[in-house]
Amino acid sequence: MVCNEIRKDYLMNRWVVIATERSRRPTDFVKSKADSAKEKVCPLCVGNEALTPQAVLLYLNEKGKIIKDADNHQPRKKNWIIRVVPNLYPAFSYPLDGSCNVDRRAVNLVNAVGHHEVLVESPNHDEDLSSTKLEQLINLINAYIDRLDTLGSKPYVKHVAIFRNYGKEAGASLTHAHSQIIAMPILPRVIKEEIKASRNFYDKNKKCVFCEIIENEKKGPRLIFQNSGFVVFAPYASIQPLEFWIFPKKHNSTLLALTKSEKNLFAESMKKSLSALRVLVNDPPYNYGFHISINKKTQKYYHWHLEVYPKLSIWAGFEKSTGIYINTVPPEIAALELSKTIKKIG
Amino acid sequence: MVCNEIRKDYLMNRWVVIATERSRRPTDFVKSKADSAKEKVCPLCVGNEALTPQAVLLYLNEKGKIIKDADNHQPRKKNWIIRVVPNLYPAFSYPLDGSCNVDRRAVNLVNAVGHHEVLVESPNHDEDLSSTKLEQLINLINAYIDRLDTLGSKPYVKHVAIFRNYGKEAGASLTHAHSQIIAMPILPRVIKEEIKASRNFYDKNKKCVFCEIIENEKKGPRLIFQNSGFVVFAPYASIQPLEFWIFPKKHNSTLLALTKSEKNLFAESMKKSLSALRVLVNDPPYNYGFHISINKKTQKYYHWHLEVYPKLSIWAGFEKSTGIYINTVPPEIAALELSKTIKKIG
Incomplete structure (x- = not known):
């Protein structure tokens, strides 16, 4: 209890x-603090x-x-x-x-x-x-x-x-x-804010804002990897060095309906990008989290994805008292290095 | 440049x-990662x-x-x-x-x-x-x-x-x-959100919401220390173990107008609470940040203060993907222990 x-x-x-x-x-x-024993x-x-x-x-x-x-x-x-x-x-x-x-x-x-x-x-x-x-x-x-x-x-x-x-x-x-x-x-706040913004965008433009983001990032300097089902890119306003997001190309608010071949493509995207991170920065610590909406009403405008946050910096007094982040690796450089590493690993 | x-x-x-x-x-x-040399x-x-x-x-x-x-x-x-x-x-x-x-x-x-x-x-x-x-x-x-x-x-x-x-x-x-x-x-987002909420409260109640919070916390189980000018308490929704906030009793949106004796009282509050933290948890790392509004229009409803965040836990995948925190030390216990330590140090 x-x-x-x-x-x-x-x-x-x-x-x-x-x-x-x-x-x-x-x-x-x-x-x-004293006993950090295994x-x-x-x-x-x-x-x-x-x-x-x-x-x-x-x-x-x-x-x-x-x-x-x-x-x-x-x-x-x-x-x-x-x-x-x-x-x-x-x-x-x-x-x-x-x-x-x-x-x-x-x-x-x-x-x-x-x-x-x-x-x-x-x-x-x-x-x-x-x-x-x-x-x-x-x-x-x-x-x-x-x-x-x-x-x-x-x-x-x-x-x-x-x-x-x-x-x-x-x-x-x-x-x-x-x-x-x-x-x-x-x-939670993060999902709520995403839902609200994507609903507003949908009401105005009759399309999914995430689909539009994917279209743009696929063509740009922040693209890391893509296959027929998924896109991996470093987000424009990455808050951490080497942060990357994995998006399904097919619009869906949740991952419940993934087909067998889509699971394959998702697994490939995860494996490629996590390998590149590991090789590039010598096996760094990281966090990842799924962004999913389970509310069926959001299906039209919410788009599930996975966000990966390498832990290469510390959020300190500035971040805590303002909510603003400082990132010393521009996402364009992060994407270039990660995509080069993916090609090198093969 | x-x-x-x-x-x-x-x-x-x-x-x-x-x-x-x-x-x-x-x-x-x-x-x-390799050379953590001093x-x-x-x-x-x-x-x-x-x-x-x-x-x-x-x-x-x-x-x-x-x-x-x-x-x-x-x-x-x-x-x-x-x-x-x-x-x-x-x-x-x-x-x-x-x-x-x-x-x-x-x-x-x-x-x-x-x-x-x-x-x-x-x-x-x-x-x-x-x-x-x-x-x-x-x-x-x-x-x-x-x-x-x-x-x-x-x-x-x-x-x-x-x-x-x-x-x-x-x-x-x-x-x-x-x-x-x-x-x-x-x-920044944090200050903006505080300003917005305190302005709304002021418009409705014709008083400062922070002044009301101080009044309540002065009487309650989360009080850590007070003198004639300042109150130190563990906030109701502390997001980190042993977090505490230092508030001036006198309403002001910024600390520019502090008198000599108020500076004394503020220094005493800082010293007492930081000493207690150091003694209680063996000199832990921490961050602190001032919450100030420099916009004169906010003077009526914004109330400056200092927030202290001991670094005793790590924000991980859950926090990053939801914006919700998990705190394993209830602020009531934090306040009790910190205030006892202040009395012990004398």
Whole structure:
């Protein structure tokens, strides 16, 4: 039972999950500074399944065939190639049955109803998305879609965030290859702002603003890679060095309807661009996050995509007190170098 | 001559300074990862004044008396106690004389006209704001005010950001005690959003929303410290563990009019709260930034303050793709521990 709160700033449209249940004492940070020791036992490795909650989704390798299953009986299965489990310390998981005994309904406050899951991307601890087999990347995409479908259908879920933190500096607390999925009861600011702007553009121009952005960037100096289904480019106002976005050419607000061949093309785009990043900057930490709208009304004007943020700089006092970023690598240079690297790798 | 651009995102009200002049090659990040060697010579220490540009403001200790001066003749003075110099790699400093030879006027683009300065807070390399003498803190506040006054009066300046990065993890690239000042030609998103919300509140209620917040927080579980002039509290929706804000009780949109005794009370508030943070979490990295409005029209409803962000967590894929934060220390607990520590230190 986790009775977390989502609080809004006094003035700004800025929300924060206050993890009252998972809460740490201020002095905990002193210890965590001292012992940066490695995990001794990886809770996400094969054989250690008992260290995490029961799986909500498993892809099993049954004699070469991939079988979808849930881990709903003992003994826990070990032949998985993808495993999704509830996060032991969920940011979102407020019970709907009233068992949180404080009435937290107030202005500037929402209960943190939802789900927080860890998607183990491979049985191999060090599996890297830039060198993994295309088939495993497609398994990963399928697992994202499966969880998005299940969680996005729940009546109390307004948004599903699918994201990946790679490397300690990018916030990964476990080193085993994994993504995270958070289903939440509010529409987050970033998605809300994108939806609003793209709806306004659609009302005025009767077309998708993202489709227009793709058309422009395909022809310009910020293009990194494209195949018949996807475009990878460095956005005009990249807020981080070497940032890039992956867009499907086919208009859709969510990735639920991807065809088999589109998944292939998406996996290729991910693999090529993440490999180039890895080679160019010597395996840097990074974050990526899907931008998806699960609201069917937005289908006409919202366009899903994946944003990749290499962690090569620190947001400091200036960024925090103004909301303005400083990027020391112009996206045109980032795109040139990344695209050259993709060609070099072949 | 620095011809940087400020670019706006395709859709969102999100701006970034693209440092085209200071720009780094992507491969630079590989090197900087390898050699995290310390500075050999500190460019901010006494005796090394020639390593930085000529000062725009000096506070000199002339036989115990503090004299304000600019470093406008050789030899460069060495008896300074505060020294403000232009940043060698300014984010903002686009020349107004047309010498940037590209016409960059376009939609979603502003030239990065302005100033970017480094304020050396003390001749002592390791001077710490939590242990420095109150007199030196008041010198620092006076220097902030002097630069704010000068830069804020320039016709092309819409906002002055005064901020401090302490510790490498918080983005400080130099270890010598220093703050930074950036004068810019746009009103940043954070300040704009605060101004808009506080103006709306004022129009409806004929009072300052910040004054009301202060009244409430003074009485509540998030109060950390107060004296006759200032209140320190952990904000209701703190986005970082142990975050705290320092507010003047007297309503004002900017700190230009602070009296001598108010500066004393502000210095005391800073010193007490920063000391508590240092003691409680073993000298953590942090950022702070002033929230100021230099537009006289906002005087009635905007209320200046200082926001302090201890750097005890990492904003990762979730934060970047949603704009929602997760904070594992409830502000009520942060306030309790910080206020207890203040009492203990005495």
